[in-house]
Amino acid sequence: MMTAASEPKENMSQKKTLKTAMVGWRGMVGSVLMQRMEEEGDFSSIEADFFSTSQAGAPPPMGDRPILDASNLKRLAEYQVILTCQGGSYTEATYQPLRDAGWNGIWIDAASTLRMQDDCVIVLDPVNRAAIHRALSSGVRTFAGGNCTVSLLLMAILPLIERGWVEWVNSMTYQAVSGAGAQAVLEMIEQTRHQVRSLDAAPEHATVMQLAEVANLSLTTPGLAEVQGAPIASSLLPWIDSETGDGRSREEWKGVVESNKILERGGANQPEMIPMDGLCVRVPTFRCHSQAVTIKLTEALPIEQLNRALLGGHRWLEFVANAKQTSIERLTPLAVSGSLTVAVGRVRKLQQADDMVTLFTVGDQLLWGAAEPLRRMLRIAVERSDELEL
Ligand code: NAP
Numbered sequence: 001m002m003t004a005a006s007e008p009k010e011n012m013s014q015k016k017t018l019k020t021a022m023v024g025w026r027g028m029v030g031s032v033l034m035q036r037m038e039e040e041g042d043f044s045s046i047e048a049d050f051f052s053t054s055q056a057g058a059p060p061p062m063g064d065r066p067i068l069d070a071s072n073l074k075r076l077a078e079y080q081v082i083l084t085c086q087g088g089s090y091t092e093a094t095y096q097p098l099r100d101a102g103w104n105g106i107w108i109d110a111a112s113t114l115r116m117q118d119d120c121v122i123v124l125d126p127v128n129r130a131a132i133h134r135a136l137s138s139g140v141r142t143f144a145g146g147n148c149t150v151s152l153l154l155m156a157i158l159p160l161i162e163r164g165w166v167e168w169v170n171s172m173t174y175q176a177v178s179g180a181g182a183q184a185v186l187e188m189i190e191q192t193r194h195q196v197r198s199l200d201a202a203p204e205h206a207t208v209m210q211l212a213e214v215a216n217l218s219l220t221t222p223g224l225a226e227v228q229g230a231p232i233a234s235s236l237l238p239w240i241d242s243e244t245g246d247g248r249s250r251e252e253w254k255g256v257v258e259s260n261k262i263l264e265r266g267g268a269n270q271p272e273m274i275p276m277d278g279l280c281v282r283v284p285t286f287r288c289h290s291q292a293v294t295i296k297l298t299e300a301l302p303i304e305q306l307n308r309a310l311l312g313g314h315r316w317l318e319f320v321a322n323a324k325q326t327s328i329e330r331l332t333p334l335a336v337s338g339s340l341t342v343a344v345g346r347v348r349k350l351q352q353a354d355d356m357v358t359l360f361t362v363g364d365q366l367l368w369g370a371a372e373p374l375r376r377m378l379r380i381a382v383e384r385s386d387e388l389e390l
Contacts, residue, residue: 024086148369191233288333320345
């Protein structure tokens with residue numbers, strides 16, 4: 001398995017190049033990003049200062065400069081790079097005013113706010129490294145990590161897309177609660193604690209069904225579901241993000257538009273879009289997003305050929321043979337949590353048609369789904385810092 005720490009190290013100059021403002025490093029994505037940057041020695045090649053919307057003046061996570069105020073635009077404008085995992089509201093309040101004031105630095109963002117803007121590249125360098133370099137050369141300075149399920153799905157089925165075998169994709173997701181942020185995780189933990197307390201107080205000779213009812217009923221207590229709007233412990237939420245007005249959730253809309261933008265499809269002078277759709281569901285796992293995927297192939301390929309392509313896919317892809325024991329051991333959130341491995345398995349033809357295949361994939365949405373493409377973008381910027389006028 002490819003653990004985050006075991007990724008082969010690339011040569012990095014030890015010269016401190018880019019003055020970088022780190023914003024949102026305390027959150028779910030930010031704390032994983034910090035861990036990865038430390039593991040990979042990324043801080044040795046940048047001059048980092050740490051910003052927060054709530055902790056200004058407190059001791060920093062490293063170095064000796066106290067945490068700075070993330071709403072101070074004048075201060076932020078002194079940096080060549082701003083890397084933010086703070087969220088969409090922060091981006092909305094900060095990005096455009098900085099650009100309007102003439103700031104021309106590199107903005108690297110985990111939020112979705114800017115992803116679909118023409119002057120923003122969605123970064124997932126194992127898929128679109130060439131597009132990232134082209135963009136930097138042509139003066140683009142705004143980069144956003146993709147939606148977590150989009151990035152993980154592309155990492156999982158890239159070998160099939162690259163071979164031109166994919167006509168359309170349907171993906172049904174099982175997305176971890178940490179995808180909704182630190183407060184959502186804390187809330188799910190509190191819901192679970194509340195259930196356990198209720199079970200402890202249940203009559204000694206209660207039946208199993210009565211215990212299940214006690215646990216379920218305990219979640220109707222007011223105040224337990226303020227963050228996500230409904231309890232998730234022992235349940236699931238079949239809607240993620242806002243409504244788009246056409247029956248889709250915004251998370252589902254992102255699935256098609258962002259993936260095709262990363263693949264450079266569907267725009268002027270580009271190949272046709274690959275239609276991608278499905279339902280996005282939040283489940284009570286802590287970390288990692290899973291997806292049950294149906295693919296309409298461009299031709300009825302033998303299953304062995306698909307398996308071979310996935311097996312030799314890329315260094316972060318782990319192919320799991322379609323057998324019960326390997327699937328329940330290796331194709332789960334628990335198995336891949338904290339690792340850069342994107343596991344793919346349960347590959348088999350569907351009974352409906354010989355050119356339709358199903359598969360299951362799971363990856364850590366805080367790594368390839370969020371933090372990893374951002375730190376790799378920062379690394380690319382550092383590598384090219386001599387030629388970029390920042
Ligand atoms: P988050 O956990 O809610 O963190 C965002 C900010 O909330 C933190 O930087 C911190 O800011 C503040 N915060 C409030 N309470 C906190 C607590 N108890 N612990 C830590 N921080 C706390 O958000 P996130 O999930 O990292 O998401 C950040 C952005 O990435 C969002 O735009 C999201 O859509 C996007 N994204 C998330 C994921 C994911 O899997 N979570 C995946 C892809 C993209 P201050 O220091 O300023 O207080």
